[in-house]
Structures are given as C-alpha cells and as structure tokens.
Amino acid sequence: MLSIMKRKTVFSFSAIIGIFLSACSSWQTDPQTTVNPKSDMAYLIQDVYVLVSWLALIVFVVIMFAIVYISWKFRERPGVEAQQFHGDTRLEIIWTLIPILIVVTIFIPTANAIPKMKSDPPANALQIDVVGKQWWFEFKYPELNITTANEIHIPVNTPVAFNLESTDVIHAFWIPQLGGKVDMVPGHSNKMWFTPTEARKEAYLGQCTEFCGTSHANMLFRVFVDEQDDFNQWVNDQQSVAIPAQSELAKQGEALLLNNVAFISENGSAVGCVTCHKIEGTTAMGMLAPNLTHIASRSTIAAGVFENNKENLIKWISNPSKMKPGVSERTGGMPMYENYLSEEQIESIVAYLMELQ
Numbered sequence: 171m172l173s174i175m176k177r178k179t180v181f182s183f184s185a186i187i188g189i190f191l192s193a194c195s196s197w198q199t200d201p202q203t204t205v206n207p208k209s210d211m212a213y214l215i216q217d218v219y220v221l222v223s224w225l226a227l228i229v230f231v232v233i234m235f236a237i238v239y240i241s242w243k244f245r246e247r248p249g250v251e252a253q254q255f256h257g258d259t260r261l262e263i264i265w266t267l268i269p270i271l272i273v274v275t276i277f278i279p280t281a282n283a284i285p286k287m288k289s290d291p292p293a294n295a296l297q298i299d300v301v302g303k304q305w306w307f308e309f310k311y312p313e314l315n316i317t318t319a320n321e322i323h324i325p326v327n328t329p330v331a332f333n334l335e336s337t338d339v340i341h342a343f344w345i346p347q348l349g350g351k352v353d354m355v356p357g358h359s360n361k362m363w364f365t366p367t368e369a370r371k372e373a374y375l376g377q378c379t380e381f382c383g384t385s386h387a388n389m390l391f392r393v394f395v396d397e398q399d400d401f402n403q404w405v406n407d408q409q410s411v412a413i414p415a416q417s418e419l420a421k422q423g424e425a426l427l428l429n430n431v432a433f434i435s436e437n438g439s440a441v442g443c444v445t446c447h448k449i450e451g452t453t454a455m456g457m458l459a460p461n462l463t464h465i466a467s468r469s470t471i472a473a474g475v476f477e478n479n480k481e482n483l484i485k486w487i488s489n490p491s492k493m494k495p496g497v498s499e500r501t502g503g504m505p506m507y508e509n510y511l512s513e514e515q516i517e518s519i520v521a522y523l524m525e526l527q
C-alpha cells in the first residue's frame with residue numbers, strides 16, 4: 171500500500187518539476203524572458219516574483235501532501251468507520267495565522283519596490299518620449315533632437331526616463347527584461363524609468379501589451395543597450411540629415427519618392443510617401459508615420475516584425491496589409507502601392523531607402 175503511494179508521490183513530483191523546468195528552459199536565450207532581469211527596476215520585480223513563487227510552491231506541496239495523507243489515514247477500512255470532524259478552534263487559528271504571515275511576507279518587499287519604481291528619475295536621466303500608435307512606436311529624444319521608430323539605443327548604467335503617451339487607443343509599454351508594463355493612454359502621460367545594467371549586441375525585446383486592434387500582436391519594439399561609446403556613435407549618426415541618393419537606381423527612387431504628384435496611374439491615385447513620412451534634409455516632411463531619415467540603420471521594419479532587407483521592403487511597399495493585417499485598411503493607413511506603381515518603381519524606392527543609413 172505504502173509503496174504504491176510512494177510511487178504516485180514520486181510520479182507527481184517529477185511531473186511538477188518537469189513542467190517547472192520546461193517553463194525555464196529558454197530563460198537564458200529568450201529575449202522576452204521575465205526571469206532574467208537586466209535593470210535595477212527589473213531586479214526589484216524579480217525579487218518579489220521569486221519570493222511569491224517559492225511561497226506558492228511550499229503551500230502547494232504542503233496542501234497536496236496533507237490531502238493525500240489525511241485521506242489515507244482516515245479512510246474507511248474493516249474495523250474503522252470514516253469520520254466527519256467539525257470545529258477545532260486551535261486548527262482554525264493556525265490556518266488563519268499562516269496566510270496572514272504569508273501575505274505580510276509578500277507585502278514587505280512589494281511595499282519596498284513600488285515607491286522606488288514610482289519615484290522621480292535622477293536628474294541625469296536620458297529622456298525618451300514614446301508615443302504608441304496603431305501599430306508602431308514613435309520614439310523621440312527631446313534633448314538630443316532625434317526621432318525614430320520601433321528601435322532605440324540607450325547607454326548602459328545610465329538611467330533612462332520614458333514619457334508614455336498614445337494618439338489613438340490604449341497601448342502598453344513592456345520590455346520584460348528591463349521594465350514596464352505601463353499603459354499608454356490617449357490624452358494622458360505616464361512615466362517609467364530604469365537603469366539598464368548589461369550592454370549586449372542582441373536587442374531586448376519589447377511588446378505592446380494592451381489589445382489595440384487588428385495588428386496588436388505585430389506591435390513590437392527593440393531596445394539596444396550599448397556601451398557609452400557605441401551609444402555616442404549612434405547618436406551622432408542619427409543626428410545627421412539624410413544623405414542624397416548615390417546609385418543610379420536610388421536616384422530614380424529618391425526623385426519618385428519626393429515627388430508627391432508621381433503616385434497617379436491609370437488605376438487611380440494615392441498620396442505620396444512625403445504626406446506621411448519625414449526624411450530629414452529633404453522635402454519629405456510628413457508627421458503621421460515612422461521617420462525614415464535613417465531607416466537603413468534599423469534591423470527590422472513594421473514595428474519589429476520583419477527583418478529590414480530588400481525583399482521585405484519591396485513586399486511592404488507593394489502591400490503592407492499582406493505583411494501586417496489592417497495597416498492599409500485603417501484611415502490614414504499606408505496605401506498598397508502595387509496598385510499605383512510598377513515593380514521597377516518600387517524597386518528604385520527601396521534602393522533609395524536602403525541607402526538611408
């Protein structure tokens with residue numbers, strides 16, 4: 171009898187451990203992991219999380235063991251009748267006190283973490299203003315005069331303060347290894363700050379975490395934590411205006427892109443790129459869409475969903491909604507230029523975009 175119970179216990183324990191391990195298996199490599207913090211604030215959250223997890227595990231094991239043990243001990247068997255017990259003041263006091271103790275144990279580090287995360291950022295913090303839009307993120311560095319989209323660079327060991335807003339619906343800002351998640355609410359400005367503790371080549375993945383329409387799941391962003399020197403270099407590059415097109419093909423693309431009247435064909439007419447996009451140093455002054463001044467310096471397009479390469483850029487300009495549902499259908503959304511431009515024309519525009527380092 172006992173050996174069957176032992177075997178069952180061993181089985182259920184290994185099942186629990188198996189589930190636990192498989193949940194952790196990718197924690198070192200998965201850039202969206204929540205259990206491998208890389209900023210001061212993420213460590214604070216991690217401390218509470220680890221404590222709660224251990225307490226939960228202990229409660230689980232104790233309760234499970236008690237259930238099995240009690241049903242076995244008080245089971246009905248020849249000569250013993252199953253009994254119903256009722257009322258035991260001592261027991262009831264104990265199982266009221268233990269949960270209170272657990273809650274207090276969780277409360278202390280939580281009450282320590284929240285005021286720190288809500289505190290004002292240090293005076294030397296790098297300011298970044300973020301606006302959530304369907305379905306991408308606009309990033310502005312007001313002190314550095316940089317505007318970019320979906321990918322940012324920040325220096326390691328320097329506090330970074332985010333100002334979070336939205337111009338359409340509610341989005342949310344979350345970089346699991348660094349900080350968040352904080353809602354981005356139209357007409358309201360939320361704050362968040364943290365100090366990243368580890369520079370690396372691989373990006374820290376961020377994600378919109380408030381359902382915001384058709385392409386909510388395709389609303390990602392990337393945070394690159396750089397050594398100070400690399401960051402300064404990036405700032406320098408981003409502050410420069412766009413270089414004029416170099417290759418013949420790119421020159422054709424540049425002329426086409428900047429000429430707003432060009433987007434008229436026998437199939438009808440569409441607004442040109444310059445209505446929505448800005449390319450610093452050119453006549454493209456649109457404010458509705460990602461700034462393309464240094465589009466070639468970004469590793470991804472379309473809010474972190476696709477690798478930034480020739481093929482994807484051609485596909486994107488031809489029909490953005492095929493890559494990211496809803497983009498062309500929404501009011502003011504990017505048109506499907508396959509309806510207005512020839513393949514050669516689109517290729518020339520892409521050649522120009524790929525020179526915008």
Ligand code: HEC
Nearest residue numbers: 304305306319441442443446459460471472473502503504
């Ligand atoms: C009516 C506004 C509008 C017009 C016109 C427009 N776009 Fe866009 N474009 C957008 C929006 C909005 C996005 C962001 C979509 C998203 O990621 O959800 C975008 C994204 C892009 C991106 C990806 C940028 C990034 O960083 O992810 C590229 C490249 C781009 N557009 C190129 C062009 C080109 C080239 C033209 C002209 C042939 C053009 N766009 C015309 C609105 C427009």
Ligand SMILES: [Cu+2]
Nearest residue numbers: 341378382389
């Ligand atoms: Cu969103």
